[in-house]
Amino acid sequence: MPIKNRYAEMLDEITGWRRDFHAHPELLFEVHRTAGKVAEMLRGFGCDEVVEGIGRTGVVGVIRGRATDSGRVIGLRADMDALPINEATGLDYASETPGQMHACGHDGHTAMLLGAAKYLAETRNFNGTAIVVFQPAEEGGAGGLEMCRDGLMERFGIEEIYGMHNAPGLPVGHFGIRPGALLASSDEFEIVVTGKGGHAAEPHKSVDTTLVAAQILISLQTIVSRNIDPLHRVVVTVGAFQTDSEASNIIAHQVRMAGTVRTLDSENRALAEKRVREVAEGTAAAMGASVEVSWESGYPVTVNAAQNTAYAEEVARSITADVIDNVDPIMPAEDFSYMLEERPGAYIFVGNGDSAACHHPAYNFNDEAIPFGSSWYSGMIEARMPVEE
Numbered sequence: 072m073p074i075k076n077r078y079a080e081m082l083d084e085i086t087g088w089r090r091d092f093h094a095h096p097e098l099l100f101e102v103h104r105t106a107g108k109v110a111e112m113l114r115g116f117g118c119d120e121v122v123e124g125i126g127r128t129g130v131v132g133v134i135r136g137r138a139t140d141s142g143r144v145i146g147l148r149a150d151m152d153a154l155p156i157n158e159a160t161g162l163d164y165a166s167e168t169p170g171q172m173h174a175c176g177h178d179g180h181t182a183m184l185l186g187a188a189k190y191l192a193e194t195r196n197f198n199g200t201a202i203v204v205f206q207p208a209e210e211g212g213a214g215g216l217e218m219c220r221d222g223l224m225e226r227f228g229i230e231e232i233y234g235m236h237n238a239p240g241l242p243v244g245h246f247g248i249r250p251g252a253l254l255a256s257s258d259e260f261e262i263v264v265t266g267k268g269g270h271a272a273e274p275h276k277s278v279d280t281t282l283v284a285a286q287i288l289i290s291l292q293t294i295v296s297r298n299i300d301p302l303h304r305v306v307v308t309v310g311a312f313q314t315d316s317e318a319s320n321i322i323a324h325q326v327r328m329a330g331t332v333r334t335l336d337s338e339n340r341a342l343a344e345k346r347v348r349e350v351a352e353g354t355a356a357a358m359g360a361s362v363e364v365s366w367e368s369g370y371p372v373t374v375n376a377a378q379n380t381a382y383a384e385e386v387a388r389s390i391t392a393d394v395i396d397n398v399d400p401i402m403p404a405e406d407f408s409y410m411l412e413e414r415p416g417a418y419i420f421v422g423n424g425d426s427a428a429c430h431h432p433a434y435n436f437n438d439e440a441i442p443f444g445s446s447w448y449s450g451m452i453e454a455r456m457p458v459e460e
């Protein structure tokens with residue numbers, strides 16, 4: 072089956088919405104203009120209900136099918152927020168706000184789901200209720216969690232939920248999906264080591280905090296190489312390392328380092344946390360320093376439910392033959408994970424072609440992906456809640 076003809080007709084219109092969002096990026100929960108536009112458009116499409124302010128600035132549209140006696144309710148989710156990056160694309164619709172940019176393609180996700188909402192509200196060719204969910208603050212603000220805490224699932228009776236992210240490097244018109252873990256958990260740690268500062272020429276009268284901290288940093292790399300099963304995937308990265316000395320002739324008194332841990336399952340996530348603490352505390356103790364370790368749990372692993380992944384794959388295959396059903400998981404995180412913790416569902420990658428990577432200042436969403444993404448969103452509704460002949 073080719074891509075729905077209606078989306079071919081709507082492509083210019085949806086592209087226009089996408090480029091408007093692109094020119095007006097907003098961060099975290101401050102997506103007021105975007106959310107306002109989304110709500111206004113959903114009303115214009117004739118959605119049965121449009122609710123704003125869920126999860127602070129999230130927007131939800133309710134579209135009832137031609138029949139609703141199946142009692143089924145399926146959710147579709149897109150994210151609306153941008154990133155604190157200076158855009159370097161040179162596009163004529165580039166960001167009008169310095170320091171803010173749609174560098175993760177959420178402008179495209181929002182536009183594709185709006186396209187699907189318009190189509191679904193026009194055709195209503197399903198038996199049940201479609202819930203379109205537009206969330207703020209995917210980029211670090213856990214807007215997905217905020218919407219769940221605001222009762223998203225219960226309030227609208229959502230039984231299953233589906234989401235999508237564009238994938239640079241995957242050809243346009245291709246989909247990638249896998250059952251189980253698709254994106255990683257993301258946790259942060261901070262380690263503050265306190266030794267005994269002093270004169271660089273008299274190390275025996277000091278506890279060299281920089282050396283202790285350096286030893287900890289190196290030893291942290293043994294977590295992945297020596298503690299984690301080599302067939303599993305875990306990342307431990309120290310991204311920040313600061314001593315409180317700026318001089319070559321001073322032994323630092325205190326050193327701070329901070330890093331991130333990514334895993335694809337809760338067992339390794341717990342193991343990594345335990346080992347970060349043990350390595351930091353044991354190494355500091357062995358060298359006569361004291362240490363404080365703080366751990367901040369971030370987004371959980373994004374886990375696709377097996378059965379829902381099969382449904383999502385089937386719909387993708389009805390759009391194109393180019394569906395990779397065992398795509399490699401990736402180590403960035405995604406807060407759709409919170410929604411998948413509450414309801415079964417699946418997350419799918421849609422090809423963005425040969426573009427710069429997400430979060431790069433030269434990244435741009437590929438508008439050619441729109442018919443594929445919109446078709447998949449609305450296809451999930453029609454396939455999961457078919458109208459009986």
Ligand SMILES: [Zn+2]
Pocket residue numbers: 174175210429430
């Ligand atoms: Zn991102």
Ligand SMILES: [Zn+2]
Pocket residue numbers: 175176177209236429
């Ligand atoms: Zn993203």
